[in-house]
């Protein structure tokens with residue numbers, strides 16, 4: 481059974497990841513992970529890009545155009561496609577994911593913990609405070625993995641984005657937040673790999689030096705992606721830029737799912753052809 485853990489580090493730009501995530505960069509140097517630069521879709525804003533990442537469709541198609549577009553997605557998405565194929569799904573994520581793939585609006589009193597085998601995201605722990613610590617978020621995710629053995633799980637820490645808005649994308653605080661995620665990943669990644677997961681680590685958008693994102697600058701748009709998978713030849717491919725529209729279909733390939741009609745054939749250097 482093919483399994484994927486999708487780590488979405490909110491607001492992490494490529495430059496900061498490549499300079500400060502020493503554990504991830506070690507895995508690349510040791511030929512245990514592959515590394516890419518991804519160009520985000522526009523606008524470089526969270527909710528639209530969550531939908532891009534989960535559906536492989538641009539905003540012009542999915543119409544999730546802003547953080548204020550509070551409604552359920554109408555697109556075929558990785559959670560529903562997995563669940564339909566009998567792959568168990570889970571998420572430890574910001575509440576926007578509950579609104580996009582379960583129901584909107586989100587109510588903290590009833591929606592923070594979710595368990596329903598008939599829904600697209602079958603088991604989830606959602607947070608709604610942007611300062612929710614990574615230490616707790618990764619333990620939430622690991623608990624979901626231990627308890628439910630999902631074949632597809634989203635792990636979505638917010639702290640890099642939260643710190644970036646306060647101190648700016650080039651700040652020492654922002655760099656330290658990226659290093660903090662790297663440290664936490666170093667505690668979980670070997671275990672997850674041993675359990676048979678492919679792991680994708682990427683971001684939705686980056687962060688400008690002025691502490692904002694939404695536009696077209698490299699700091700806002702160019703984001704990292706690392707892949708640890710037996711289905712991808714580990715190497716440094718960061719000299720090329722990957723379109724963010726290729727990530728959802730990449731997940732389908734890693735899970736052995738057919739692409740939706742709106743997804744494009746993923747062009748990911750190192751990805752083995754389907755067998």
Ligand SMILES: [Zn+2]
Nearest residue numbers: 491641645693
């Ligand atoms: Zn943000």
